[in-house]
Amino acid sequence: MQNLVLYRKYRPKTFAEVVGQEHVVQTLTNAISSGMVSHAYLFSGQRGSGKTTVARLLAKAVNCENRNGFEPCNKCSSCNEINEARAIDLIEVDAASNRGIDEIRELRDGIRFSPTKSKYKVFIIDESHQLSKDAANALLKTLEEPPSHAIFILATTEIHKMIPTIISRCQRFDFRKLKVEEIIGRLETIVKKEGCLIDGAALELIALNSGGSMRDAEALLDQVLAFGGKNIEDIKDLLGMVDIKLVGQFTDLLFQKKASSVIEFLNEIIERGGDPHEFAKALINYLRYGLILKIGSTSSPQVGPELANTAIAGFTKEEKEKLLGQIVAVSEPDIRQILKFFMDAESKMKYSPIPQLPLELAIIESLQKEEK
Numbered sequence: 001m002q003n004l005v006l007y008r009k010y011r012p013k014t015f016a017e018v019v020g021q022e023h024v025v026q027t028l029t030n031a032i033s034s035g036m037v038s039h040a041y042l043f044s045g046q047r048g049s050g051k052t053t054v055a056r057l058l059a060k061a062v063n064c065e066n067r068n069g070f071e072p073c074n075k076c077s078s079c080n081e082i083n084e085a086r087a088i089d090l091i092e093v094d095a096a097s098n099r100g101i102d103e104i105r106e107l108r109d110g111i112r113f114s115p116t117k118s119k120y121k122v123f124i125i126d127e128s129h130q131l132s133k134d135a136a137n138a139l140l141k142t143l144e145e146p147p148s149h150a151i152f153i154l155a156t157t158e159i160h161k162m163i164p165t166i167i168s169r170c171q172r173f174d175f176r177k178l179k180v181e182e183i184i185g186r187l188e189t190i191v192k193k194e195g196c197l198i199d200g201a202a203l204e205l206i207a208l209n210s211g212g213s214m215r216d217a218e219a220l221l222d223q224v225l226a227f228g229g230k231n232i233e234d235i236k237d238l239l240g241m242v243d244i245k246l247v248g249q250f251t252d253l254l255f256q257k258k259a260s261s262v263i264e265f266l267n268e269i270i271e272r273g274g275d276p277h278e279f280a281k282a283l284i285n286y287l288r289y290g291l292i293l294k295i296g297s298t299s300s301p302q303v304g305p306e307l308a309n310t311a312i313a314g315f316t317k318e319e320k321e322k323l324l325g326q327i328v329a330v331s332e333p334d335i336r337q338i339l340k341f342f343m344d345a346e347s348k349m350k351y352s353p354i355p356q357l358p359l360e361l362a363i364i365e366s367l368q369k370e371e372k
Contacts, residue, residue, distance in 0.1 A: 006225075007218040010190050012053055013083065014071050015061075019186050019214060020178040021050050027173070028054070029070035032061050038171045040143050040152040042128075044159035045175025048213025052092075052126060054175075055153040056082060059090050059122035062151065078118055089118040095135075096127040104135040108142050111150050121150050128154040129161035136163050143169040177212035180204070186214060187221055196225060202235045247279070247286045248322050254338070254366065255330055262363050266356060276355040280346040287339045290323055294332045338366045 012018050015025050024043075031037050041058070043051040060083075061067060065076035072079050081087040093107060107123065115121045125131075131139065143152060143166065154170060156162055187203045206224065210217035224235060246269060253262040270276055327335065345358035352358050 006190060006222045007215050010193070010218065012057065013074050015057055016071065018050055018054060018057070020182045021054065021175055024054060024173045024175060028058060032058075032070040037062055037151065039146040039150065040170040041154065042162070042167060042170035042172045043153065043155045043175060044172065045157070046177055046212060047157050048210075048215035049175040049178060050214065051155040051175055052124065055124045055155060056090070058153065059120075059124070059151070062120050062122070063089065063118040087118070089115040089121045090124070091121065092124045092126065094126050095130045104131065104138040108138060111142060111147060114149055119149070122153065123150065124153045124155065126155045127157065129156040129158045136166060140166055140169065178214055179212075180207045183207040183210055183212075183214060183217045187217060190218065190221065194225065198224070205235045244282070244286070244319055247282050248319065248326070250283065251286060251326055254363065255326060257367050259364060259367050263360050266359060266363070270356055276359060277346070277349055280342065280349060280359060284339065284342055284346060286323070287335060287342065290327045291332065291335045291339060293324060294327045294330070294335055341365050
């Protein structure tokens, strides 16, 4: 699929290329170097954080024929087979679609046989929290008495749904959400290798909209390259993002307590083809930035600048200055309360017969709250 091209093309082939999971990489590479690889691992974390990538790297490293230290050589037949997704002794199971007892029994029966070509048979079970109760119990029995030639790597985005007995049989690693600057750095590398020219602000916007997922960021970049976009306005058009200037004007009217003007402005945006759901999300994000800035400005001087840089990443200089000016005359409790009203409205919009009605009610509630 086109939107996965970059993700597949630039999937890390060595541990050194893995971004943002240093704590996981350090422990695993130490285990590989010392020959103390466990028989079962559990990787938990949000989607796109690198769980499956690191699992494949581990499989590649333990079966590499010419490994130097902990890094796979990426040249031997075993490494090439894994890189090309044709390794017989690397079995990947998607528990989301293969969650039944029969699939796990089949997997368990296959474990009894020694690897065809490699030193280890490696089983990667993705979304392992979706295994049925019977399937999970069958897997548990295998984890309790695993053959010496088998390594299990369970990956999950919902660790709280895993049964405790399986967790206790595995070495657990928690993959953290990637930082914006880490994603930007990786995107810059990809863009350079692709020989493309894209604004730094545009890459920052992609990173901000990736939700901390490297895979999502690379998929967005793939869309941008296919679209031919090079600057921040192109990215906004592609992602269907609401113009931040409109959100700023809306916030001005809201903070000025002009109820009729705010509602009229909102309806004008929608009449011109604006998506009320996207506008609600953009407004909530904008108010969140304002709240963080307000907290930073009213706390210690050392905290303020750091929070400011974190909060308004992705804004132009003019947009930052406008936001800073808007929050001066509004108290932190008021911003917090207004934010709650619009968050509540956004969650109700999907059930509303008139999409913008919850937003209109939130406007009225926000201004009534300030008048009390």
